[in-house]
Amino acid sequence: MKSNEKDDISINSAPQYTESSLPKNSKWQQFKDSFKRVDTTNSNINLTDVEKANQLSNNNDLHRSLKSRQIQMIALGGSIGTGLLIGSGGALAKGGPASLLISYGLVGTMVFCVIHALGELCVAFPVAGAFSTYATRFVDSSWGFAVGWNYAIMWLIVLPLELVAAAMCIKYWNDKINPASWVAIFYVFIVAINLFGVKGYGEAEFYLTILKVIAIVGFIILGVVLVCGGGPNHEFIGSKNWKIPFTNGFKGLCVTFITASYSLAGSELVGLTSAETSNPHKTLPKAVRQIFWRLFLFYFLSLTFIGLLVPADSPELLGSSDTSASPFVLAIKAGGIYALPSIFNACILISILSVGNSAVYGCSRTIQSLGAQGLAPSIFAYVDRKGRPLVGLIISAIFGLLCFLSAYKDEETVFNWLLSVSGLATIFSWFNIGLCHVRFRLAMFKQGKSMDELIFKSVTGIYGTIYSMGLLLLVLGVQFWTALFPLGSNGKANATSFFQNYLGSVVILVFYLCHKIYTKNWRLYIKLKDIDLDSGRRDVDLELIKAELEQERELNKSRSVFIRVWKYWC
Template sequence: MTSQTTLERPGHEPGEPDRPDSSDGLQAGLKNRHLSMIAIGGVIGAGLFVGSSAGIAAAGPAILISYAMVGLMVVLVMRMLGEMAAARPSSGSFSAYADQALGRWAGFSIGWLYWFFWVVVLAVEATAGAKILESWIPGVPQWAWALIVMVVLTATNLVSVGSYGEFEFWFAGIKVVAIAAFVVVGLLAVFGFLPGSDNPGSGLAHLTDSGGFFPEGPGAILTGVLMVVFSFMGSEIVTLAAGESADPQRAVSKATNSVIWRIAVFYLGSIFVVLTLLPWNDPSILEKGSYVAALDSIGIPHAGQVMDFIVLTAVLSCLNSGLYTASRMAFSLGERGDAPKSFAKVNRRGVPQAAILSSVVFGFVAVFFNYQWPDTVFQFLLNSSGAVALFVWLVICFTQLRMRAIILRESPGKLVVRMWLFPYLTWATIAMISFVLVYMLTDDTAREQVVLSLLVAALVVGISLVREARSRKASTDG
């Protein structure tokens, strides 16, 4: 492990235990309210606002079952990750646990794949945010807006982990308030209790009045699963961030226990409102987007602009968290000798500056590819990282199978969060995720993502195995 500067304990909120900075040099600068909002906002990505209309068009009201199935997978995976993270908080989270439980090759491979996923996401979100900002202020070109948001959020992450937490607290807060208000106002309109609503308030009729609950057949549920599964990525961020909080065990336990209601309210609740306000095949859902169409049906003025602001907030939140997550994974890889040693060094503010700048440089390069070669190079990056979320969840499952015994042997008192019905639900989750991956191979649009992601994964695993072999040979020769 590299040597770091000893750091002062940052200020903390009343009720938080005094905890010295972690031995790896990172500051315990995230407060309870930061962690709470990171946990809540982590499951609300821009994909929920932007991508839900395509899922509704593909499966009709049955998309609710698709969201419920993926939500169940996420709840189970988060429970497993919570068990490990509460016992052993780490900035490397599941990558560090895979290192301990499955071998160096596993920690190396999933860590770099996860880093790759998030730096590609940086480019996607920066471009999405730039499009919205350009529509508001067309005098500034789109590429300049992408550059501006990347620079601002890079600076935020470089200042301190507390500044990241503060920005994320407000970004996530806006998303949470917006969706909660949408659900409440929408339900009032659905059942005819909203004064001045333009919506006829049909109750639950729209769930079945346009071809039934399964208008595209039961098989469309699985198609819906493929379309919504990646909008759930980000739930695990809180387990990385917990390592820089005053009380990581409490933060992880709280986040793990609340993931069920978060998914139920924000995903199932909001999609249910859309489907009950409008028939699933209403053209406006695809034309305007599901949430804008729903707001328009009620008669909310300037619904498009309101939703653009909320989507921009979600985009900035995702950018902020994506940069934080990629840098902390790079930091952890550096600590374990799986990345350049400079990645594991922190500055006097307890920030892994080299890890942040390296991550954002790749993000800038990906943004350039998106503008220069959107249909070739950038599309390859998108597809080759597309199935990484499922790989990460699979690794978490297999890691937890081994880590339970390790924790029980070395520190049983720290097993404060336990996976339900272990090991049966763990194996059931592995089966569910494997089924989704296999089903993706049968889908024309998803097949390329799985194949390219598998090829990239195989390449990374191959590199890790070669490194291990060389390391063993060097130690034998020595």
């Protein structure tokens, strides 16, 4: 018996790697070993597809290295990019200043409800893949397969698009250098950041978002000065540019709705971070609450001043898709300030690189989650000893090479068709979050579980989620109409426009049906009584956490109203 124990000990304590003769403490050997796969546990083959997916997604090998300050910055400004800084100019031209505020305001309320619903789910189930995993857990594995892959493909395509947009930013200063050279530099920069693992992504987003926040806040302050006539031109602008609040009537408003939805894409990324933070019950609620400030400060206030400072009929708004058409740059130019446009162009470049960085992070984590759930080849679930989803990163890097199509003469046509494949991915992802939240709440009720078990609850509740789902269906409806009969078509159907804007709905349907046929799973949804509400939760003392929260509430009662508001929302 002793000899067997000795043999076991010798086997377990033997060095795991023998392919190299380098000593264990060699930096080069440690670097090579870091790329090796972390040991994983095998699942029970007798489980159903959903049970197996739940079990495998719970065995999370990603490192819980994201800090509270990093998650808060990711939530605060991680998705601010070309949609707001450049795309809002086209929305202003097509819809007018009133349409801009109405559409962003309504879509903002929808996103507020969706992210709070996501926060509730992520605090309860901080598993890898977040909302793609929840689709399998609360709806059906085929729906999880379709939503997950559609979301991953979106980020695969967004990366090269953002890299090309970054090169276009440089052309603002110097258009004589081949854009492919700048694309190569940005490509290496973003891939290198993500090779440092979640710490690299978190630190990069922290500092990049700080710069974005400073830029937007600075623009709002400048906007107040310019509107009141305090700029170099000393011209009081007021509501002069609001003479035509709606430029294309109701259809213009509908087009602006779609732009607003795309501009807010990436808000859900905070959910993917839940598996890589050590205390999701503390960090995520605070990060989710900050969505209010991002919507109000960065979108609503900044676009209010864009509508006041930039005429909707300005020919420069639709002159191109590069930074020279950014309404922020045009507003600064119109104010007679000649140095600031270049500075703000640099801020746009930073924002674009930030979104490209987020694209690699979001894509790699989603692909890893799909592999872990059994919805992709098992190699896709590969996580190395540094907690990096290595296969997901490699796939994202390979697709990122599409950025070199910028040297091709018809690159815009190619990118438009690539983007059309996943053009509606954000809409479907948000709708999926709402659907999962509703089914989660209904399953809690059906299985007799108390809402007191939830550490964090959505402030808008289930009714806010239902409202957001209804608004998303409305956006899909108007997208269908404006895609088939675009502005300027004089009521004639345009097949090219339709497929470039609505092909994403066909793609997700194909994914869904192909998975049903392949797995022969004809179940539409999981019954509420069969939904797994237990696995995936962190091993935490629920009573201790509740006691801490109650202690925090009692402490808040002794503070001033200002401090209480600040503590809650900031």
